[in-house]
Amino acid sequence: MRGTLSDRTGAALLMAPLLLFLVLAYAWPFLGVVKWSFTLPTPGLGQYHALLTDDLVQSVFIRTLRIAAIVTVVSVTAAYAITVVWVRGSPVQRVLAEFCILVPFWISVLTRAFGWVALLSNRGLINTWLQSIGFISEPLTLVRNEFGVIVGMSHFLIPFAVFPLASAMRSLDERVLLAARGLGSSRMRTFWTVFVPMTRSGIIGSALITFVFSLGFFVTPAILGGGRSVMIAELIYLRIFQSPDWGLGAAISVVLVVFVGALMALVFRYVRPKQLV
Amino acid sequence: MQQPGRAAEIKANGIGKSFGSFRALDNLTLDIGRGEFLTLLGPSGSGKTTFLMILAGFVQPSEGKLFSDGVDITNRPAEQRAAGMVFQGYALFPHMSVEQNIAFPLKVRKKSAAEIKSRVGEMIERVGLRGHEKKLPAQLSGGQQQRVALARALVFEPGVLLLDEPFSALDKSLRGQMQAEMKRLHQETGTTFVFVTHDQSEALALSSRVAIFNHGKLLQVGRPDEVYDRPANRFVAEFLGEINMLPVKGVRPADNGATGLCEDRAVNMRCKAEAIKGDAILAIRPEDMSIAPEASVNENGIAATAVASTYLGAATKLDLTTRQGAKVTVSVPNEVAAAALSKGNSVWLTWPAEKGFLLPDGGQ
Numbered sequence: 001m002r003g004t005l006s007d008r009t010g011a012a013l014l015m016a017p018l019l020l021f022l023v024l025a026y027a028w029p030f031l032g033v034v035k036w037s038f039t040l041p042t043p044g045l046g047q048y049h050a051l052l053t054d055d056l057v058q059s060v061f062i063r064t065l066r067i068a069a070i071v072t073v074v075s076v077t078a079a080y081a082i083t084v085v086w087v088r089g090s091p092v093q094r095v096l097a098e099f100c101i102l103v104p105f106w107i108s109v110l111t112r113a114f115g116w117v118a119l120l121s122n123r124g125l126i127n128t129w130l131q132s133i134g135f136i137s138e139p140l141t142l143v144r145n146e147f148g149v150i151v152g153m154s155h156f157l158i159p160f161a162v163f164p165l166a167s168a169m170r171s172l173d174e175r176v177l178l179a180a181r182g183l184g185s186s187r188m189r190t191f192w193t194v195f196v197p198m199t200r201s202g203i204i205g206s207a208l209i210t211f212v213f214s215l216g217f218f219v220t221p222a223i224l225g226g227g228r229s230v231m232i233a234e235l236i237y238l239r240i241f242q243s244p245d246w247g248l249g250a251a252i253s254v255v256l257v258v259f260v261g262a263l264m265a266l267v268f269r270y271v272r273p274k275q276l277v
Numbered sequence: 278m279q280q281p282g283r284a285a286e287i288k289a290n291g292i293g294k295s296f297g298s299f300r301a302l303d304n305l306t307l308d309i310g311r312g313e314f315l316t317l318l319g320p321s322g323s324g325k326t327t328f329l330m331i332l333a334g335f336v337q338p339s340e341g342k343l344f345s346d347g348v349d350i351t352n353r354p355a356e357q358r359a360a361g362m363v364f365q366g367y368a369l370f371p372h373m374s375v376e377q378n379i380a381f382p383l384k385v386r387k388k389s390a391a392e393i394k395s396r397v398g399e400m401i402e403r404v405g406l407r408g409h410e411k412k413l414p415a416q417l418s419g420g421q422q423q424r425v426a427l428a429r430a431l432v433f434e435p436g437v438l439l440l441d442e443p444f445s446a447l448d449k450s451l452r453g454q455m456q457a458e459m460k461r462l463h464q465e466t467g468t469t470f471v472f473v474t475h476d477q478s479e480a481l482a483l484s485s486r487v488a489i490f491n492h493g494k495l496l497q498v499g500r501p502d503e504v505y506d507r508p509a510n511r512f513v514a515e516f517l518g519e520i521n522m523l524p525v526k527g528v529r530p531a532d533n534g535a536t537g538l539c540e541d542r543a544v545n546m547r548c549k550a551e552a553i554k555g556d557a558i559l560a561i562r563p564e565d566m567s568i569a570p571e572a573s574v575n576e577n578g579i580a581a582t583a584v585a586s587t588y589l590g591a592a593t594k595l596d597l598t599t600r601q602g603a604k605v606t607v608s609v610p611n612e613v614a615a616a617a618l619s620k621g622n623s624v625w626l627t628w629p630a631e632k633g634f635l636l637p638d639g640g641q
Contacts, residue, residue: 173368176371178368181356182362183359184385
């Protein structure tokens with residue numbers, strides 16, 4: 001990281017447009033949001049006090065953390081399996097895995113959410129099929145609840161969870177795995193006691209990205225939750241656009257940003273994930 | 278490789294390996310004796326590492342059979358062969374402490390906690406890592422990592438220990454120290470050691486036998502002094518150290534060996550001439566030649582002029598040119614070299630008959 005003065009000046013100049021954009025598009029407006037949270041409708045800490053006492057806000061916060069945690073576990077686990085195939089599989093498997101990872105990026109989040117509705121709804125593909133083979137008599141409630149939200153969000157986030165894992169698996173020294181086998185360890189044992197621990201930084205990076213991303217999800221929970229499984233971003237939207245409660249919406253936003261910032265700082269402080277992408 | 282605590286005897290029978298069209302190893306037949314220290318020596322790409330990987334079970338040979346104590350293990354997977362192995366770069370488990378690294382093969386074998394503790398402790402003592410038990414590999418020096426790798430590979434008493442260029446990352450003084458230590462470990466454990474290196478001095482210093490590889494072929498196997506003093510061909514002769522090559526004409530059997538003409542003088546060799554007749558190459562190590570003012574008719578000798586010298590401390594390396602233009606290097610006492618150079622004119626190079634050996638002309 002240490003370079004000559006001109007190196008650093010050059011780097012600063014190259015980064016300047018991005019920094020300027022971030023300040024103008026995010027930091028400055030966010031300061032406005034912070035201001036609202038302390039001034040609307042009356043100046044003071046009233047909205048933060050409301051946050052601590054409002055049952056609805058608290059239940060949404062808890063639901064958001066729960067869904068984000070479940071989605072993180074599901075996505076990282078699935079992504080781990082896909083990445084193992086992508087990085088260590090046969091040439092054919094690699095191409096297939098790459099296809100599965102990249103194709104979702106071509107389809108908009110909206111299309112994918114409606115696709116899941118078509119699959120999961122009471123008269124959707126899965127329920128009709130299960131009923132036609134006589135496996136169930138009544139349709140299963142697969143959508144407009146937390147289950148649907150978790151399915152849709154995990155599907156969206158798995159490809160993002162893949163990249164930190166792939167980077168960790170690619171940098172792993174093949175000889176260490178050979179050494180484990182040579183010392184008598186079965187493939188299974190080598191996987192669990194050597195391979196997985198050695199990709200720990202990738203797992204942490206992957207989980208962090210997925211979790212932070214999940215906390216701010218809006219479109220997918222709004223469509224697949226059907227209003228019954230409101231998450232924090234949707235709550236902020238409702239407070240600002242549908243009820244004249246800008247102060248509370250702003251306060252929730254500030255808490256969310258501070259929480260994510262603190263989480264990132266904590267993770268980077270103690271585990272320093274080497275590579276996020 | 279299966280009975281713990283007992284050195285294995287390995288037979289390779291017609292082993293070959295191709296990677297696509299590349300022939301990495303060709304028809305290798307080699308017996309590795311119980312408890313011996315065998316070095317596989319050769320330049321990179323010579324097939325020595327491929328053979329080691331085949332012994333470990335990481336690479337499947339394209340043809341041939343491998344036996345351990347008489348049992349065919351050609352198709353036995355690496356984890357069931359359980360040869361101890363020390364990799365280039367050590368391949369320690371970076372997330373495990375020194376203790377956990379060494380305990381790994383014992384845990385895999387489901388040894389009792391008490392046994393693991395005592396054997397790991399014993400091994401740590403033996404390789405001199407007391408006090409470093411809780412450290413991670415990244416917190417150790419290269420030499421210490423090397424010791425962990427050795428301890429981990431030996432703790433489960435494998436029948437054979439395979440070492441893939443283990444000293445290549447160490448500096449020279451540490452390398453000497455680790456070589457001595459490895460020799461001691463070999464004596465203490467009595468295990469069969471198979472060691473891969475491209476460093477000929479390391480091979481000669483450590484091994485009970487050296488196997489020399491080039492282009493996927495095993496060229497010669499023998500005790501260090503055998504391969505050094507009686508190389509089977511030109512490649513082996515040159516790979517094991519500096520050597521002078523002089524053309525000889527009209528080689529024919531004679532009393533006690535062979536005779537021929539070198540630079541128009543009769544020379545005698547103690548080796549047999551059956552295989553080599555007519556024109557050949559006479560090879561003599563630099564340290565086996567001396568400088569003399571005269572050479573008698575019965576003595577092996579050729580005339581040469583000293584052209585340059587390199588002071589090496591204990592001796593001087595002297596470069597000479599013979600009358601017919603061959604270049605010769607000798608290693609002589611410092612004052613002899615100075616005298617030869619200052620005279621500026623011709624000196625005689627002499628050597629005992631038993632120190633020169635014949636190689637086929639022009640061939641490998």
